[in-house]
Amino acid sequence: MSDHHDSSAGTTLSAPTGREPALVAQARPDGSAPRALVLGGTGYIGGRLVPRLLAAGYRVRVLARTPDRLGAFSWGDQVEVTEGSADDPEAMAAAVDDIDVLYYLIHSMGGGKDFEDKDRRAAETVAEAAAAASVSRIVYLGGLHPNGTELSPHLRSRVEVGEVLLHSGVPTLVLQAGVVIGSGSASFEMIRHLTEVLPYMPAPRWVRNRIQPIAVRDVLHYLLAAARVDAEVNRAVDIGGPDVLRYGQMMNGYAVEAGLRQRPIAALPVFTPGLASHWVNLVTPVPRAIARPLIASLQNECIMDDHAVDELLPRPEGGLTGYREAVRLALRRVEADTVETSWQDAELSAAPSDPLPSDPDWAGRTVFTDVQTAWTPAPPERLWKIIEGIGGENGWYSSPFLWAVRGWMDRLVGGVGLQRGRRSRGRVAAGDAIDFWRVEAVEHGRFLRLRAEMKVPGLAWLELEAEPEGEGSRYRQRAVFFPKGLAGRLYWFAVLPFHGFIFAGMASRITAAAAASES
Known part of the structure; x- marks a missing residue:
């Protein structure tokens, strides 16, 4: 790998006030700002990561199938755009040119029966292009999962994508996160709408499974810090918040923060993932194509197997965000009584728990x-x-x-x-x-x-x-x-x-x- 892309060399660029040094971009040897490529820049995590990369001093490029979508973001005119998709070798070759760190934030949730093949092909295309361009670091956001047990197709695919990137020849850090808590997150929106709509919750047995949720602000913290990890690091690590809860406890924690009565929850053995996804689609606006892979992933307990991340990356200033606090942040626009007709009307905010124009129509509070x-x-x-x-x-x-x-x-x-x-x-x-x-x-x-x-x-x-x-x-x-x-x-x-x-x-x-x- 050439010294030109060595992110461990050079001097530190000036940072915005209060930003932790580990999150600040480190200049190239020639003194120029490092370059970051974001795959999935218009998605839930990517749309929140890009402005933070810009604030940290990175020059950012976004690969987008529909570049016009970037016009919905306040930072849309501050990034370089390459048109194309991750499974297109020519588009990827252009996208990775002169890039230091590549963020892989895409997956085919709800993408049809062949989504595993699509994800594998995209990962292989990205891996080959990144290696050919001597990219210094790949950062991939995968899924938290137990080891040594059968996984859902959705989780299995995400694990496979991580393995492809880890064997790319480019140092890769895979951050494996579970349920992300923040307005617009599909996992959080399912909790929100189920709790809001149902005073009594007949539910599958997985409501008793333990889960380690993580606030979106903490996910973004780890993603930013991952760009500065030592060059020899090539591994997957689990990330999660400080609380381990059962899914039913998460619903009732939401109820308390939203000012609702806690919900009686009955775990029933008759709900298969297919039936449960139909049920979620019936009583909430979450599409079945999204609900099914989320529910299938909840068949297993999703808690951290190790805490190796603490050896590689600093924790957020003030510590990790607890579940109830993360919910409170996601609901803060309700508490502020801000009038809006949908999350698409919300302005880009510095708070990652706030809504963005790119969030799906079914995300956010009911209005x-x-x-x-x-x-x-x-x-x-x-x-x-x-x-x-x-x-x-x-x-x-x-x-x-x-x-x-x-x-x-x-x-x-x-x-x-x-x-x-x-x-x-x-x-x-x-x-x-x-x-x-x-x-x-x-x-x-x-x-x-x-x-x-x-x-x-x-x-x-x-x-x-x-x-x-x-x-x-x-x-x-x-x-x-x-x-x-x-x-x-x-x-x-x-x-x-x-x-x-x-x-x-x-x-x-x-x-x-x-x-x-x-x-």
Whole structure:
């Protein structure tokens, strides 16, 4: 291997404040920044690793079948892109050119019956290309598994990929992780949705198996540190968090952090992995093609067989993250009551537990919305005047009887009802109370967000917006509801038939009132 790619030589580049020295890129002998290639850069782990590699001082290249997908990331214009796939020798030859460390973060979960062959061919193509280009280090994220026992096809394939890379002639470090805890992780999303939806959990016997979950922030820490491991290291190591739990305990740990009652769980012997994946697909949004390999992998206990990683890589500053803390971080946007319609609307955050635009549609909290729009010939300032005066004596512009009934119901269960009215009839400010709403955000002349303070099994907002359009203005109205557990979902569907009367009526009458006020 040439000295040009020796990552153990050279001087250390300056690091962002507070970053541990072991995670900082080490300059090449010529003083230039080292180069990292990420396979799977638009995936769950890769999308979170790339900005951390950039922050650590690496020049990053991403191999992508669809380069346009990188436009969804804030770092998309900061990386070099090679178009192609890992099983294409020509694309891989171009991708590994002048690369120091290669991150292998791809696998064919849900990829069809021949996924093991596909994974093997991709690994062999990458291994040959990396060796030919004298890459200094391969880092592969594999799966935590027991030794000496039959594995699921998914885990077996990941072990095989690791073996191919370890025999590539390029020093390789295989990090074997189990259930990764963070919003967007398929394993975590299955825990989230099962716990949220089911007050009682009939489950397969594997809910009693022991698992060693790991927070996504700790996975990323180890991945960054792996680039700086000694050049002679060529092996697989287990990584995991500080807690060993049964799957049922993980579900109930989630329930506690999400403010839900703990779930009674009955382990039943009749659930095969196939039946269990159908069951998960029925009661959660997790696709069966994803659920099946996850469930099959849970047939075995997934705990660390050794702690050799501690001899090779430093632990995160402050120690490894416990399971409950990892769940708390994954739910922190709920705790902050941030309004969003899906994880795809979330901004890239420095916290790896936060959602990214690349996360699948079924990932993240369940969000229900009702969106109404209407055009009015009134100018935006006239429409805004109606929006700003909503509630109190002015009312809600639709179905006053239904609004009154909702207020009475809220009072019956100890809520504030509709009797608070509003402080000013024509002006609003952040923090004002309007009936059973609170003004959470206001941009005068354009936007009003109200947060519900009525008693509901979840969190609710109502947004009203005025925008110029043509000779008049466009009114936009959005109701957002984050359900809490099964009760929240049942509540939403119970009130759904009334939305056509209430929300659609609001949109039409508010725009009509704006037009009438102009004449």
